[in-house]
Amino acid sequence: MRAIHRIVTTRLCSSFRPILVDFVSCSPLRQCSIPRRRLICAAAAKANGGGRSGSIVAPPLVSEEDFQKIDVNPPKGTRDFPPEDMRLRNWLFNHFKEVSRLFGYEEVDFPVLETEALFIRKAGEEIRDQLYCFEDRGNRRVALRPELTPSLARLVIQKGKSVSLPLKWFAVGQCWRYERMTRGRRREHYQWNMDIIGVPEVTAEAELISSIVTFFKRIGITAADVGFKVSSRKVLQELLTKYGVPEGLFGRVCIIIDKIEKIPIDEIKKELGFTGMSEDAIEQLLQVLSVKSLDDLEDILGGAGEAIADLKQLFSLAEKFGYSEWIQFDASVVRGLAYYTGIVFEGFDRKGKLRAICGGGRYDRLLSTYGGDDIPACGFGFGDAVIVELLKEKDLLPELGQEVENIVCALDKDLQGAAATVATTLRDKGQTVDLVLESKPLKWVFKRAARVNARRLVLVGKTEWEDGSVSVKVLSSGEQFQVKLNDLE
Numbered sequence: 001m002r003a004i005h006r007i008v009t010t011r012l013c014s015s016f017r018p019i020l021v022d023f024v025s026c027s028p029l030r031q032c033s034i035p036r037r038r039l040i041c042a043a044a045a046k047a048n049g050g051g052r053s054g055s056i057v058a059p060p061l062v063s064e065e066d067f068q069k070i071d072v073n074p075p076k077g078t079r080d081f082p083p084e085d086m087r088l089r090n091w092l093f094n095h096f097k098e099v100s101r102l103f104g105y106e107e108v109d110f111p112v113l114e115t116e117a118l119f120i121r122k123a124g125e126e127i128r129d130q131l132y133c134f135e136d137r138g139n140r141r142v143a144l145r146p147e148l149t150p151s152l153a154r155l156v157i158q159k160g161k162s163v164s165l166p167l168k169w170f171a172v173g174q175c176w177r178y179e180r181m182t183r184g185r186r187r188e189h190y191q192w193n194m195d196i197i198g199v200p201e202v203t204a205e206a207e208l209i210s211s212i213v214t215f216f217k218r219i220g221i222t223a224a225d226v227g228f229k230v231s232s233r234k235v236l237q238e239l240l241t242k243y244g245v246p247e248g249l250f251g252r253v254c255i256i257i258d259k260i261e262k263i264p265i266d267e268i269k270k271e272l273g274f275t276g277m278s279e280d281a282i283e284q285l286l287q288v289l290s291v292k293s294l295d296d297l298e299d300i301l302g303g304a305g306e307a308i309a310d311l312k313q314l315f316s317l318a319e320k321f322g323y324s325e326w327i328q329f330d331a332s333v334v335r336g337l338a339y340y341t342g343i344v345f346e347g348f349d350r351k352g353k354l355r356a357i358c359g360g361g362r363y364d365r366l367l368s369t370y371g372g373d374d375i376p377a378c379g380f381g382f383g384d385a386v387i388v389e390l391l392k393e394k395d396l397l398p399e400l401g402q403e404v405e406n407i408v409c410a411l412d413k414d415l416q417g418a419a420a421t422v423a424t425t426l427r428d429k430g431q432t433v434d435l436v437l438e439s440k441p442l443k444w445v446f447k448r449a450a451r452v453n454a455r456r457l458v459l460v461g462k463t464e465w466e467d468g469s470v471s472v473k474v475l476s477s478g479e480q481f482q483v484k485l486n487d488l489e
Contacts, residue, residue, distance in 0.1 A: 077178075077187025087400040089190070092384060093172050096192040099215045100170035103207065105194055108169045110151035112176075116141040118150045118370070127337070130177040144176035147381060148193045149339070149363070150370075156197055157372035165198030165375070184354055184386035195379030202310050204378050205343045205362060206317035212347060212358060212382065213323040219387075220396045223323075226357065229330035230314065230345045233361070234307035235297065236334055239288055242301075243281040251338035253277075257289065260332050289332040297331060310343055335359055339366045343378070349390055357390065358382035404452045409436040409445045411461045419460045422470055425485060426458075449475055458488070 074080050081089055097107065116133045133143035145151060148171055156167065171193045178187055194211055196204040209228060216226055236257065240250060256271045265286070272282045291297050294315065298308050311329065318324040327345075335344045344361030348354075360380025368374045391397045406426055410419035416437075423435040434452055436445060449457055459471040464482055472488070473480045 075187075077181050079186065079188070083402065084400070087402070088388070088397070089384070091398060091400055092387070093190070093192075095215060095218055096172050096382070097170075099211055099218065100192075100194055102214065103168070103194070103211050105168040105170040108152070108155065108171050109173060110145070110148065110155060110171070112145055112174055113142050114145050114151055114154075116143040118154060119143055119146060127177070130179045132176045132178055145173070146175055146177045147337075148173055148175065148191055149195070149337075149366070149379060149381070152193070152195055152379070153366050153370055153372070153377075156375070156377075157367055157370055166204075167195075167197035169197070170194045182355065184383075184389045186385055190384040192382040192384075193379055195377065197377045198375055199378075200364070200376035202313045202343065203317060204376075205345070206314055206321060208360060208378060208380055209318070209327065209345060210321040210323060212380065213321075213326055215382075219391065221390070221394070223325045225350060225390070225394060226326070226347055227350055228327040228345050228347055229333045230311065230327050230343065231329065231331050231333040232307040232310055232343045233334060233340050234305065234310065234342060235301070235331055236289075238301055238305050238307055239285055243277070243284060245275070245277055245281065249275050249277075254334045254338060254340070257332065257334045260289070291331045292329060294329045297329070314343060335361055339363045339369070341365055345380070347382075349393075351393075353393065354386050354389055357386045402452045403432075404434045405432045405455045406458050407434045407436065407445065407449045407452070407454045407456075408458045408460065409440070409442075411442075411459055413439045415460050415462065415465060418465050422458060422460055422485060422488070425488065429489065 079085075100107070116131065119131060120128050127146050130146060131143045132146075133141065136142050152169065152171070156163075172190060173193075174188060175191050176188050179185065181187065194208055196208065212228075216222070233254065236254060237250060240253060241247075245253065252275055253272065256268060256275070259271075260268055268286070269282055272285070273279070277285070288297070288300055291300070294308070294311055301308060315324070315327070315329075318327050333344055333346050334340070335346070340361045341364045342362030344359070346359040347357040349357065358380055360378065362376075362378040364376050365374050366377065388397070406423075408419050408423045408426070410416045416439075419435060423433045426433050434448070434454065436448070440448075445457065448454075454475060456475055457473040459473070461471060464471055468486075469482045469484050470488065471480065471482055
């Protein structure tokens with residue numbers, strides 16, 4: 001009989017603190033799932049008087065009979081990026097970054113892991129429920145970021161007066177949300193954000209929408225494919241004030257209204273009823289939120305409010321920027337995050353097959369929720385998943401094969417070192433090179449060249465190399481010539 005320590009994990013978190021409970025005997029060993037060797041970890045070292053250690057003793061070898069294959073698929077809701085998918089991702093991200101630079105924005109980045117409090121102060125109830133959060137080894141509550149804007153706000157506060165306003169920053173980063181997966185919605189995604197800090201005028205929102213339109217045009221999307229629904233949080237605020245709804249319920253009502261196209265209207269009414277709104281107020285509110293004309297809204301609210309003035313200015317600026325055909329007023333657009341304070345917008349596909357493509361708006365009071373001074377700000381988030389689905393729908397996905405300028409191949413095994421010299425020479429001149437690392441027949445080399453879309457084949461033969469030359473074959477034309485290594489361009 002062999003005695004085996006049973007290890008019981010006391011809590012599900014990254015710090016795994018095992019305790020020894022009792023001894024269990026089992027024989028033969030293959031019938032017991034617990035390995036013979038005692039597990040030694042940092043917590044055990046600490047219990048024996050040692051300090052915390054970052055190392056863990058390697059687990060014992062497992063016999064072939066006990067070995068089980070791991071699931072080779074990534075965790076549910078996440079993705080691998082093999083070369084063909086990585087090429088598409090890089091193509092998309094390059095367009096994100098190039099458009100941002102065309103508009104004069106500077107790139108920033110933040111940790112994927114942030115303090116949990118950053119996302120539960122003002123983000124809204126839905127994100128609270130979707131956080132990947134845990135306690136780290138230092139007993140700190142942390143979370144994988146579900147979005148980028150709170151991290152941006154934190155960085156702006158940190159930089160303080162060391163930066164001059166306005167700030168025009170952009171980022172492309174990975175975000176995590178544990179949510180129900182649908183088409184274009186995963187538990188991890190990459191998001192492109194552009195933000196303007198320090199500009200209170202509607203010109204900021206107008207430029208942000210212009211940048212997204214510029215991106216769409218670059219990848220072949222037109223105003224017939226995509227539009228923007230535009231409204232203002234101030235519209236809802238004025239309506240709730242008119243119906244006597246307490247200001248403290250504003251954020252909660254926004255979150256409910258944001259679900260209008262996602263859940264049945266009866267559920268919307270029920271949730272609004274839980275806030276204390278009367279049935280009459282709910283009916284009137286929903287009636288106003290169905291308005292699709294700015295003129296009709298002005299008849300209801302009057303023309304003196306900030307909401308109407310801001311929206312009129314935005315539509316006027318849209319004409320100047322040249323994208324008026326892309327935008328339309330929709331009073332029901334409020335966005336689900338509680339920190340928005342003014343104009344909000346959402347990109348949508350006109351066929352209605354996909355969820356929102358992107359969205360954003362003004363968040364003038366976000367910084368004060370983290371202890372900073374409020375600064376006028378607005379921005380948007382644009383995910384990588386929905387836009388790829390749209391490109392598939394429109395048959396606009398680019399064909400992105402591997403591209404290499406040169407394949408260098410030694411015609412003799414003894415010339416492998418010489419081929420390495422040729423490859424290094426070309427790489428030093430900024431050219432891409434796929435060096436054939438083994439002795440391969442020319443038939444294989446030509447197939448390889450076709451597969452990687454090589455521009456030319458550089459062959460290192462004994463006679464030519466003795467003369468300090470190599471043979472070059474231009475694959476598109478079939479032209480072949482010899483050239484001195486020093487003259488190889």
